Amino acid sequence: MVTTDLLTRGGKDIAFSDFSPLWKMHRRLVHDSFTLFGEGSGRLQDIVRSSVDDLCLELLSGGGRGFDPSPAITRAVTNVVCTLVFSSTYCHGDAELQEVMRYNDGIVETIAGGGLLDIYPWIKVFPNRCLRKLKDCIAVRDRLLSRKLEEHKASLSDGPPRDLLDALLQGQGSGHQEGEGHNEGGGITDDHVLMTAAEAFGAGVETTSTTLLWILAFILHHPQVQRRVQAELDEQLGERPVCVSDRVRLPYLECVINEGMRIRPVSPVLIPHTAMTDSSIGGHPVRRGTRVLVNMWAIHHDPEHWDTPDLFNPDRFLDDRGHRVTPPCFMPFGAGPRVCVGESLARLELFLFLSSLLQRMSFKLPDGASPPNLQGRLGVVLQPLPYKVVVTPREGWEGGA
Numbered sequence: 001m002v003t004t005d006l007l008t009r010g011g012k013d014i015a016f017s018d019f020s021p022l023w024k025m026h027r028r029l030v031h032d033s034f035t036l037f038g039e040g041s042g043r044l045q046d047i048v049r050s051s052v053d054d055l056c057l058e059l060l061s062g063g064g065r066g067f068d069p070s071p072a073i074t075r076a077v078t079n080v081v082c083t084l085v086f087s088s089t090y091c092h093g094d095a096e097l098q099e100v101m102r103y104n105d106g107i108v109e110t111i112a113g114g115g116l117l118d119i120y121p122w123i124k125v126f127p128n129r130c131l132r133k134l135k136d137c138i139a140v141r142d143r144l145l146s147r148k149l150e151e152h153k154a155s156l157s158d159g160p161p162r163d164l165l166d167a168l169l170q171g172q173g174s175g176h177q178e179g180e181g182h183n184e185g186g187g188i189t190d191d192h193v194l195m196t197a198a199e200a201f202g203a204g205v206e207t208t209s210t211t212l213l214w215i216l217a218f219i220l221h222h223p224q225v226q227r228r229v230q231a232e233l234d235e236q237l238g239e240r241p242v243c244v245s246d247r248v249r250l251p252y253l254e255c256v257i258n259e260g261m262r263i264r265p266v267s268p269v270l271i272p273h274t275a276m277t278d279s280s281i282g283g284h285p286v287r288r289g290t291r292v293l294v295n296m297w298a299i300h301h302d303p304e305h306w307d308t309p310d311l312f313n314p315d316r317f318l319d320d321r322g323h324r325v326t327p328p329c330f331m332p333f334g335a336g337p338r339v340c341v342g343e344s345l346a347r348l349e350l351f352l353f354l355s356s357l358l359q360r361m362s363f364k365l366p367d368g369a370s371p372p373n374l375q376g377r378l379g380v381v382l383q384p385l386p387y388k389v390v391v392t393p394r395e396g397w398e399g400g401a
């Protein structure tokens with residue numbers, strides 16, 4: 001596809017290649033580094049905390065007449081990914097952060113609008129505003145990431161990785177020494193490292209911020225859900241800051257997150273897969289080379305598996321004794337060897353963002369406004385249409401952070 005080829009610079013993105021030893025090694029490195037920063041060290045917790053502090057102040061200054069929360073949420077999630085990928089944490093309004101957001105937005109917008117180009121690739125020979133913008137954004141992205149990569153190479157040590165770039169550079173070195181991860185093209189190259197960093201933005205910002213916006217939209221429709229999450233937070237944590245380890249203490253919040261991802265999967269149809277061998281699905285033969293599309297929307301709304309599937313009901317993820325359950329047909333991150341590599345990171349981000357926000361503030365509709373439209377619009381992901389919120393601090397949190 002024209003747009004994907006440009007984005008991945010002609011397939012230098014190993015994440016989307018087949019199951020070669022190089023792919024396996026690369027996937028392990030990415031997965032391990034996200035786990036290391038997430039559950040392992042509590043570093044993600046610190047990163048999200050500082051981002052949430054900024055986000056709270058920004059949301060609380062939004063004014064009583066209501067405002068669109070999307071830019072502030074996207075900025076906060078982008079900041080988290082910047083810190084995880086190359087250890088830069090930005091203040092609100094920082095020029096480099098604006099640059100990252102601009103190119104990321106531009107890529108998302110042009111990829112979403114690039115359908116015609118992918119269906120009729122020959123039209124790329126004509127002047128095309130969308131293609132021009134995509135190329136410009138990719139050039140800005142590659143310049144910024146190359147600069148970060150060079151800085152990391154110059155300061156790389158044998159110690160624990162500071163971020164994803166360090167983890168990949170260390171893997172690049174050890175892969176060569178161990179003879180691991182070699183295919184006909186050699187080990188992990190600088191291009192692979194760059195594409196992996198780029199992909200953390202491409203796959204990790206829009207998905208996470210859109211999921212947060214969907215959950216907020218449903219909370220505005222169901223204020224009793226917000227009150228119940230806040231009651232759980234008050235009972236379990238009081239005013240102490242949320243930790244990653246609090247996830248087990250906040251089962252209802254986890255159910256709200258799951259229900260948000262069930263009812264509005266950001267990828268209603270998953271990334272296309274190709275069968276690498278003759279196979280079958282549910283008794284239907286699938287020949288090698290067949291392109292397979294997984295309809296996640298249908299799986300998450302199948303009335304045979306979900307009672308009243310169109311109803312937002314977080315309780316469906318609790319059993320009779322109030323213990324959490326995960327039905328087998330709930331798979332917002334896909335399944336199998338190509339399951340989302342950022343799943344653990346995304347789950348922690350969603351948990352830390354939502355718990356910190358709802359602990360400190362309440363969200364409601366502006367006076368006289370209709371609740372958000374829940375139909376959504378399909379671009380790169382399924383997004384809610386813009387909506388407005390009024391944010392008020394909860395008692396004791398008047399200062400925001």
Ligand code: HEM
Binds near residue numbers: 015200205346
């Ligand atoms: C709420 C947030 C997220 C959701 C709902 C989500 C969902 C998904 C889904 C459904 C897939 C396709 C799986 C398949 O085709 O079977 C996927 C793939 C992927 N995701 Fe995520 N994702 C999220 C966040 C992230 C984050 C934070 C990152 C990394 C920073 C990430 C990186 C990736 C990558 C690299 C792939 C391709 C994996 C492969 O094909 O091997 N995602 N994601």
